[in-house]
Amino acid sequence: EAQVTQxxxxxxxxxxxKLTVTCSQNMNHEYMSWYRQDPGLGLRQIYYSMNVxxxxxxxxxxxxxxxxxxxxxxxxxxxxxxxNQTSLYFCAxxxxxxxxxxxxxxxxxxxxxx
Amino acid sequence: xxxxxxxxxxxxxxxxxxxxxxxxxxxxxxxYLFWYVQSPxxxxxxxxxxxSGDTLVQGIKGFEAEFKRSQSxxxxxxxxxxxxxxxEYFCAVAPLSxxxxxxxxxxxxxxxxxx
Numbered sequence: 001e002a003q004v005t006q007x008x009x010x011x012x013x014x015x016x017x018k019l020t021v022t023c024s025q026n027m028n029h030e031y032m033s034w035y036r037q038d039p040g041l042g043l044r045q046i047y048y049s050m051n052v053x054x055x056x057x058x059x060x061x062x063x064x065x066x067x068x069x070x071x072x073x074x075x076x077x078x079x080x081x082x083x084n085q086t087s088l089y090f091c092a093x094x095x096x097x098x099x100x101x102x103x104x105x106x107x108x109x110x111x112x113x114x
Numbered sequence: 115x116x117x118x119x120x121x122x123x124x125x126x127x128x129x130x131x132x133x134x135x136x137x138x139x140x141x142x143x144x145x146y147l148f149w150y151v152q153s154p155x156x157x158x159x160x161x162x163x164x165x166s167g168d169t170l171v172q173g174i175k176g177f178e179a180e181f182k183r184s185q186s187x188x189x190x191x192x193x194x195x196x197x198x199x200x201x202e203y204f205c206a207v208a209p210l211s212x213x214x215x216x217x218x219x220x221x222x223x224x225x226x227x228x229x
Contacts, residue, residue: 004157033217040123042204042219043158058216090157092217101146101165101208103217105157 002027006091006106013081013113021076021109023091030096032074033058033103034066037088046089049074050096081113116141118205120220127195128228135190135223137205145207147188148217149179152202161203164188175199200227 004025013019025032030051035043035058045058049068063085065077074093078085088110092103119138127133139145146165150158162173169181179190188205205220 035217035219040221042118042221043206043217044219045216048216092158102148102160102163103158104160105150107157108155 002104004091004093004104004106006089006109009107009109011109011111013111015082015113016080019078019081019111021078021089021091021111023074023076023106024072025074025091025093025104026072027093027095027104028071029093029104030071031094031101031103032068033092033094034064034074034076035090035092036060037090037108043090046076078111081111083113085111086113087111116207116218118207118218118220120203120205120223122223123221124224124226126226126228129197130194133190133192133195133199133225135203135205135225137188137190137220139186139188139205139207141186141207143209144183145209147179147181148206148208149173149177149188149190150204150206151175152204152222154201158204161190195225195227197227197229200225 007022033048034046037043044060047066049055091106094103117140148163149161152158161177164171164181202222202224204222206217
C-alpha cells in the first residue's frame with residue numbers, strides 16, 4: 001500500500017531535549033516536505049526536499065533541521081524544542097511530474113513541549 | 115503575496131442538505147488547485163485537484179469543485195451531505211510550473227453535520 005509513515009504519532013517532551021520525528025514514503029517520490037498545523041493558521045511549510053541531499057527552508061524553519069540521505073526518508077529534527085513548537089506535524093511526499101504534483105500526507109505527529 | 119482564503123471557519127449543515135465551501139486565492143498565475151479533507155485524528159486526504167481542462171472537477175466521496183478564473187475561486191460542493199462528511203476541509207494551491215510544488219494552504223473550514 002502506498003503510504004507516508006510518520007513516527008511517533010504522539011510525543012510529549014521537555015524543553016531543550018533533542019528529538020527526531022521520522023518520515024518514510026514508499027512511492028519513490030522525489031519531493032518531501034514537513035508542515036506544522038496550528039489552529040486558525042492551516043498548514044505551514046517548515047522544510048522541503050526536492051531530492052536526496054537537496055533541502056531548503058519553507059516558511060517557518062526556525063528551530064528545525066532536516067536531512068535527506070535516502071530518497072524514502074526525511075526526518076525532522078528539533079535540536080532544542082521549545083513550548084512554541086507544540087503543534088501537529090505532517091510529513092508529505094509528491095512526484096515531480098507536471099500534473100501529478102498532489103501531496104500525500106502522513107497521519108501526523110502531535111508534539112507537546114512542556 | 116500568494117495566499118489562500120477560506121472565508122468560513124465553521125459551517126454547520128443538516129444531513130442531506132447541500133454544501134458549498136468557499137476558497138479564494140491570490141496568485142501570480144493560474145495555479146494548481148486542491149481540496150483536502152482531514153477527519154479527526156487523521157492525516158490529509160486529497161478530495162480533488164485541478165490544473166487544466168474542464169473547470170468542473172469531480173472528486174472522491176461525491177465532491178466536486180468549480181474553478182472560476184475571473185473570481186480566483188475554487189469552491190467545493192456536494193449535493194447531499196452525509197454525517198461522515200463532518201471534518202475539516204482545506205483548500206490549497208501550488209505553482210503549475212517550476213521545480214517544486216510548494217503547497218499554500220487556507221486556514222481550513224470545519225464542517226459539522228446535524229442528523
